[in-house]
Amino acid sequence: MKELIEKGKLAKEASYKLASLSSDDKNNALSSIAKALRENTDYILTANKTDIDNGIAAGMSEGLIDRLRLTEDRINSMADGIDQIVSLPDPIGEVISQTRRPNGLKIGKIRVPLGVIGIIYEARPNVTADAAGLCVKSGNAVILRGGKEAINSNKAIVKVMQDAAYANGLPYGSINLIEDTTRESSVALMKLNDYLDVIIPRGGASLIRAVVENATVPAIETGTGNCHVYVDSSANLEMAKNIVINAKTQRPSVCNAEEKLLINRDIAEEFLPIIVPELTSRGVEIVGDETVCSMFPDSTAANEEDWATEYLSLKIGIKIVDSIDEAITHINKYNSGHSEAIITSDYNASQKFLDEIDAAAVYVNASTRFTDGFEFGYGAEIGISTQKIHARGPMGLEALTSTKFIVYGNGQIRK
Amino acid sequence: MKELIEKGKLAKEASYKLASLSSDDKNNALSSIAKALRENTDYILTANKTDIDNGIAAGMSEGLIDRLRLTEDRINSMADGIDQIVSLPDPIGEVISQTRRPNGLKIGKIRVPLGVIGIIYEARPNVTADAAGLCVKSGNAVILRGGKEAINSNKAIVKVMQDAAYANGLPYGSINLIEDTTRESSVALMKLNDYLDVIIPRGGASLIRAVVENATVPAIETGTGNCHVYVDSSANLEMAKNIVINAKTQRPSVCNAEEKLLINRDIAEEFLPIIVPELTSRGVEIVGDETVCSMFPDSTAANEEDWATEYLSLKIGIKIVDSIDEAITHINKYNSGHSEAIITSDYNASQKFLDEIDAAAVYVNASTRFTDGFEFGYGAEIGISTQKIHARGPMGLEALTSTKFIVYGNGQIRK
Numbered sequence: 001m002k003e004l005i006e007k008g009k010l011a012k013e014a015s016y017k018l019a020s021l022s023s024d025d026k027n028n029a030l031s032s033i034a035k036a037l038r039e040n041t042d043y044i045l046t047a048n049k050t051d052i053d054n055g056i057a058a059g060m061s062e063g064l065i066d067r068l069r070l071t072e073d074r075i076n077s078m079a080d081g082i083d084q085i086v087s088l089p090d091p092i093g094e095v096i097s098q099t100r101r102p103n104g105l106k107i108g109k110i111r112v113p114l115g116v117i118g119i120i121y122e123a124r125p126n127v128t129a130d131a132a133g134l135c136v137k138s139g140n141a142v143i144l145r146g147g148k149e150a151i152n153s154n155k156a157i158v159k160v161m162q163d164a165a166y167a168n169g170l171p172y173g174s175i176n177l178i179e180d181t182t183r184e185s186s187v188a189l190m191k192l193n194d195y196l197d198v199i200i201p202r203g204g205a206s207l208i209r210a211v212v213e214n215a216t217v218p219a220i221e222t223g224t225g226n227c228h229v230y231v232d233s234s235a236n237l238e239m240a241k242n243i244v245i246n247a248k249t250q251r252p253s254v255c256n257a258e259e260k261l262l263i264n265r266d267i268a269e270e271f272l273p274i275i276v277p278e279l280t281s282r283g284v285e286i287v288g289d290e291t292v293c294s295m296f297p298d299s300t301a302a303n304e305e306d307w308a309t310e311y312l313s314l315k316i317g318i319k320i321v322d323s324i325d326e327a328i329t330h331i332n333k334y335n336s337g338h339s340e341a342i343i344t345s346d347y348n349a350s351q352k353f354l355d356e357i358d359a360a361a362v363y364v365n366a367s368t369r370f371t372d373g374f375e376f377g378y379g380a381e382i383g384i385s386t387q388k389i390h391a392r393g394p395m396g397l398e399a400l401t402s403t404k405f406i407v408y409g410n411g412q413i414r415k
Numbered sequence: 416m417k418e419l420i421e422k423g424k425l426a427k428e429a430s431y432k433l434a435s436l437s438s439d440d441k442n443n444a445l446s447s448i449a450k451a452l453r454e455n456t457d458y459i460l461t462a463n464k465t466d467i468d469n470g471i472a473a474g475m476s477e478g479l480i481d482r483l484r485l486t487e488d489r490i491n492s493m494a495d496g497i498d499q500i501v502s503l504p505d506p507i508g509e510v511i512s513q514t515r516r517p518n519g520l521k522i523g524k525i526r527v528p529l530g531v532i533g534i535i536y537e538a539r540p541n542v543t544a545d546a547a548g549l550c551v552k553s554g555n556a557v558i559l560r561g562g563k564e565a566i567n568s569n570k571a572i573v574k575v576m577q578d579a580a581y582a583n584g585l586p587y588g589s590i591n592l593i594e595d596t597t598r599e600s601s602v603a604l605m606k607l608n609d610y611l612d613v614i615i616p617r618g619g620a621s622l623i624r625a626v627v628e629n630a631t632v633p634a635i636e637t638g639t640g641n642c643h644v645y646v647d648s649s650a651n652l653e654m655a656k657n658i659v660i661n662a663k664t665q666r667p668s669v670c671n672a673e674e675k676l677l678i679n680r681d682i683a684e685e686f687l688p689i690i691v692p693e694l695t696s697r698g699v700e701i702v703g704d705e706t707v708c709s710m711f712p713d714s715t716a717a718n719e720e721d722w723a724t725e726y727l728s729l730k731i732g733i734k735i736v737d738s739i740d741e742a743i744t745h746i747n748k749y750n751s752g753h754s755e756a757i758i759t760s761d762y763n764a765s766q767k768f769l770d771e772i773d774a775a776a777v778y779v780n781a782s783t784r785f786t787d788g789f790e791f792g793y794g795a796e797i798g799i800s801t802q803k804i805h806a807r808g809p810m811g812l813e814a815l816t817s818t819k820f821i822v823y824g825n826g827q828i829r830k
Contacts, residue, residue, distance in 0.1 A: 016747060020770050099792060105781055107791060114803050115773065193627065197803045212608065216627050218634070218804045239826040246828035332431060354821045355435050358530065366520055366824025375829070376522060376820070377514060388529050388612045388817035389633045390805040402803035405791070406769045409781025411654040413661035414790075 001188040003180050008195030010173030011116045011141040017171035018139045019113050023090035026137055029170040034082035036164035037129060037157070041075045047156035048125065055123075055149055068123050068150055078129040078157075081380070085133045088379045091397045092139045106408040111401050113139035115197035118189055119382075120211065122203040123147035128157045131202070132175050134382050136165070138400040141174050143196065145189050148181030155179065190215035197402075198390075202383050205310065220390055220399075222383035225255035225338035226310045227368045230327040230353070232344035233266035239365060240343040241274055246367040247341070249282045253312050255384060256339050256371040260307065260317045262327045265291075268320045272296070276318075285315040292318045307334045324349050328356050335359055337386040339368040360386060360393035416603040418595050423610030425588030426531045426556040432586035433554050434528050438505035441552055444585040449497040451579035452544065452572070456490045462571035463540065470564055483538050483565055493544040493572075496795070500548045503794045506812045507554045521823040526816050528554035530612035533604055534797075535626065537618040538562035543572045546617070547590050549797050551580070553815035556589050558611065560604050563596030570594065605630035612817075613805075617798050620725065635805055635814075637798035640670035640753035641725045642783045645742040645768070647759035648681035654780060655758040656689055662756070662782040664697050668727050670799060671754050671786040675722065675732045677742045680706075683735045687711070691733075700730040707733045722749045739764050743771050750774055752801040754783035775801060775808035 018026075037044070048070040055065050091111055098108035117140045119131045128144055135142035146154045158177040166172055178185055190199055190211055199219045201211040211219050229247055231240045247258035263271055268291060276286060276296050286292065286299040287306050293299045299318075306317045307330070321327045324342075331340055341363035342353040350364045361371045371394060373381025378396030385391045391399035433441075452459070463485040470480050506526055513523035532555045534546045543559055550557035561569045573592040581587055593600055605614055605626055614634045616626040626634050644662055646655045662673035678686055683706060691701060691711050701707065701714040702721050708714045714733075721732045722745070736742045739757075746755055756778035757768040765779045776786045786809060788796025793811030800806045806814035 016771060016773065019773075101790070101792060105785060212631050218636075218802055220804070236826075242826065242828055250829055356431065358431065358434075359819065361820040361822060363822040364824060366822055366827040367829050369829035370520060370822065370827065371820075375516070377516060387633055389635070392817050393820050402807050404774065405776040405786075405808050407776060407778040407781055407785065409779060411651075411657065412781040412785065413657055414665055414782050414784035 001180075001185060003178060004185065004188050004192055005195075007143055007176040007178065008116070008192050011143050011176050012195045014171040014173030015113065015115045015141040018136070018141055018174055019092070021139065021169075025169050026090065026139070027086045029165050029168045030082055030086045030133060030136060032164040032168040033133070033161050034079040034086070036160050037075055037079040037082070040160045041072055044075055044153065044156045044160065045070060045072070047152040050152040051150055060149065064123060064149070068125065068153070070125055070153060074126065078126050081130055082133045085137050085380055088137065088397060090137065091401050096403060103412050104410065105412050108406045109403050110406055112404050114400055114402050116141045116143065116195055117400065118143045118145065118192065118196045118199040118217065120145045120186060120189065120199065120201045120203070120207065121147065122207065123149035125150045125153035125157060127202055128154050128177075129161065131382060132158075132161055134380060134397060134400060136170065136174060138397045140400055141176070143176045143178060143189065145178040145186060146181075151179065151181050186210070187214050190217060190219070193217050200383060220383070220385050220395070221387040222385055222395075223255045224310055224336045224386060225257070226259050226308065226334060226336045227256060227339045228260045228262055228331045228335060229258050229341045229343065229368065230262040230321075230324070230331070231264060231267065231271060232324060232342055232346060232349050233264040234346040234349060235267065235343040236345060237267070237271055237274060240271065241278060243341065243343055243365070243367050244275055245278055245282070247369055248279065248284060248316055249314065250367075250369055252314050255310070256368050257312070258316065258368055259309070259311055260319065260334070262319050262321050262330060264324070264327070265320050265322050279316060283314050286318060287315065288318040289320060291320045310336065324352060328353065332356075332358050338384065339363065339371040341366065341368050360384065416595075416600060418593060419600065419603050419607055420610075422558055422591040422593065423531070423607050426558050426591050427610045429586040429588030430528065430530045430556040433551070433556055433589055434507070436554065436584075440584050441505065441554070442501045444580050444583045445497055445501045445548060445551060447579040447583040448548070448576050449494040449501070451575050452490060452494040452497070455575045456487055459490055459568065459571045459575065460485060460487070462567040465567040466565055475564065479538060479564070483540065483568070485540055485568060489541065493541050496545050497548045500552050500795055503552065503812060505552065506816050511818060518827050519825065520827055523821045524818050525821055527819050529815055529817050531556045531558065531610055532815065533558045533560065533607065533611045533614040533632065535560045535601060535604065535614065535616045535618070535622065536562065537622065538564035540565045540568035540572060542617055543569050543592075544576065546797060547573075547576055549795060549812060549815060551585065551589060553812045555815055556591070558591045558593060558604065560593040560601055566594065566596050601625070602629050605632060605634070608632050615798060635798070635800050635810070636802040637800055637810075638670045639725055639751045639801060640672070641674050641723065641749060641751045642671060642754045643675045643677055643746045643750060644673050644756045644758065644783065645677040645736075645739070645746070646679060646682065646686060647739060647757055647761060647764050648679040649761040649764060650682065650758040651760060652682070652686055652689060655686065656693060658756065658758055658780070658782050659690055660693055660697070662784055663694065663699060663731055664729065665782075665784055667729050670725070671783050672727070673731065673783055674724070674726055675734065675749070677734050677736050677745060679739070679742070680735050680737050694731060698729045701733060702730065703733040704735060706735045725751065739767060743768065747771075747773050752803075753799065754778065754786040756781060756783050775799065
């Protein structure tokens with residue numbers, strides 16, 4: 001894998017220089033990148049047309065073609081995204097703490113870049129600009145490895161970004177694209193420990209699984225969301241209805257959409273006839289337990305696999321539970337650690353749910369759809385971590401940093 | 416691997432209960448554990464004698480036998496360590512931040528346990544008590560997998576801890592020991608993703624490498640230290656001498672000991688005749704570059720491998736560099752990301768070194784030997800992270816925690 005090693009070396013060398021760049025220098029380069037993306041719209045669209053034509057010839061689905069397609073508007077949005085990253089505060093250099101030890105050593109903990117970040121993603125060319133922008137702003141070099149279907153678009157976007165970046169002060173090697181889109185290059189990137197400090201997959205469950213299984217580079221799992229809404233016996237049912245409909249149907253293809261609805265048995269007979277017709281009238285397919293299927297014979301019986309599945313479509317699993325304890329046990333067993341909500345008017349139920357649910361974001365009386373970097377006030381995000389180490393939940397610029405201890409002495413030796 | 420799955424399930428279930436235990440409950444159980452370790456000294460020593468006898472019969476080296484050996488004093492130290500953990504503040508439950516978003520959502524970020532922590536270590540039975548104590552205090556369940564040479568000692572220590580813990584309020588399953596000490600059980604533990612949230616190896620380079628190569632569970636690399644001291648042209652040479660001797664010889668077998676000495680060429684002719692006799696008189700073997708070997712013909716010529724090796728013994732590699740830039744480039748190429756020091760009186764050199772060296776701890780005018788949890792003021796440590804994600808440098812209780820977002824709404828839905 002000559003390409004990987006070459007680009008790994010370049011990125012590593014660039015990362016040392018990037019770490020010391022001032023915010024002004026990084027922002028200046030990023031603004032130039034945004035400008036260059038707008039100015040080279042035609043060049044990028046031409047490359048994208050090749051990908052689209054190839055995709056259509058290969059019989060790609062309309063949904064995938066739509067993800068792959070760039071337009072003048074979409075390129076403008078990419079550039080706007082970069083401009084927005086410029087406006088975010090620079091996390092690097094912050095002294096998080098500094099103490100003076102009894103022996104006089106002054107020990108500071110300072111925020112530094114991670115170094116070199118690998119991003120593995122699918123056929124969404126907008127991720128290319130977005131991820132590179134976030135990495136550069138946080139002082140990291142980046143190695144991008146996008147899906148093969150978008151390779152022409154990615155090459156064009158990266159060329160435009162590199163030309164603008166290197167003409168405006170970013171060290172050569174800051175932004176890299178792996179052009180070999182074989183599966184082998186993807187796996188090799190996951191094992192590039194000599195040059196990569198972290199690898200972040202952005203994509204569906206099978207990509208995440210491939211990274212977890214193959215990566216020897218430290219990885220951050222992102223984005224799978226088997227999210228639940230639990231309607232407690234004390235819930236305001238009008239609120240519950242609005243939240244369930246929003247969480248399930250407002251954008252069903254994303255990771256913070258609701259996949260499962262749990263209803264306390266005390267209110268099931270009242271709430272099911274309210275919520276099921278509302279869902280089915282919006283085209284939602286119902287998969288349910290015995291109670292649900294007996295009340296709504298058009299529903300499909302849920303099997304074990306259903307409870308663990310992230311549908312990412314207009315489909316929902318509904319289960320009746322006897323208690324909040326049963327709801328919590330079910331959620332902790334089947335969830336993917338993303339976003340979980342309780343609808344309740346009961347103080348103790350709300351606290352119990354917040355305390356005992358094991359997930360990145362736990363909600364009382366709100367839609368799970370709010371779990372993202374913009375809604376949480378980070379201004380941008382590189383993904384949503386569903387693991388517990390390093391970062392959990394929406395990852396903004398700070399999640400792309402590490403720390404180091406800087407120690408000021410005047411001759412101290414250990415006794 | 417039936418044992419792993421059984422204990423994994425137990426630990427996972429215990430972890431949900433542990434997460435909500437109050438500090439008082441955890442401290443009470445830990446104090447009982449410390450007391451039980453002291454009261455069962457004879458029981459533990461008898462088990463340890465079996466390990467020692469087996470070790471001697473197997474021809475184990477004296478150094479390894481010494482690591483393996485427990486005494487009344489050492490068991491007392493283990494108990495003191497647990498008592499000290501009791502006195503540390505509980506990190507769990509801290510609200511790190513809370514904001515109110517424009518839509519009225521109150522989003523808090525709260526510190527929570529990681530969940531279930533796997534610890535893989537070698538034949539040091541003291542790690543058993545130490546690691547379990549830190550995990551319990553931070554609300555985590557723990558699965559311990561120690562070296563086969565210490566299995567009888569570990570079984571005895573864990574039995575004493577479990578009996579005291581479960582009789583004093585810790586949930587059953589909080590502390591687990593894998594009794595299968597085959598290599599297969601170790602590798603299977605590294606892949607126990609269904610039950611483990613993180614795995615932490617504590618031991619030498621080959622153990623760390625095995626974890627990096629095999630683990631699919633998120634891992635934290637710890638403890639390898641190819642540490643450098645760079646003596647700048649502006650250094651106070653008396654201070655440089657004292658620091659180099661301390662960093663190299665005060666305890667050469669540990670990860671924060673100095674392994675390499677870089678000397679600026681401007682002062683090499685003056686400093687080498689000071690430092691080399693001081694080192695050799697203390698039994699330190701010198702491996703050097705051409706200049707060193709020509710001035711001290713008893714030295715061995717360093718090869719490429721030497722620069723990358725952590726000797727962990729009375730051996731040091733010495734290299735003359737033309738500039739601070741050459742020193743920084745050399746260190747960033749060969750170091751293991753642990754601890755690096757510059758000895759200098761020059762302001763710009765100190766800042767440049769602090770800025771550009773890529774390591775967990777960077778020192779000006781002090782010995783690298785200070786990189787540990789106690790010296791940094793954490794009161795205890797589970798290890799020293801040499802990776803950049805999650806935690807870097809000495810890891811105290813906080814490194815054994817994650818966060819979750821708790822979101823208070825009153826009916827918010829996403830527009």
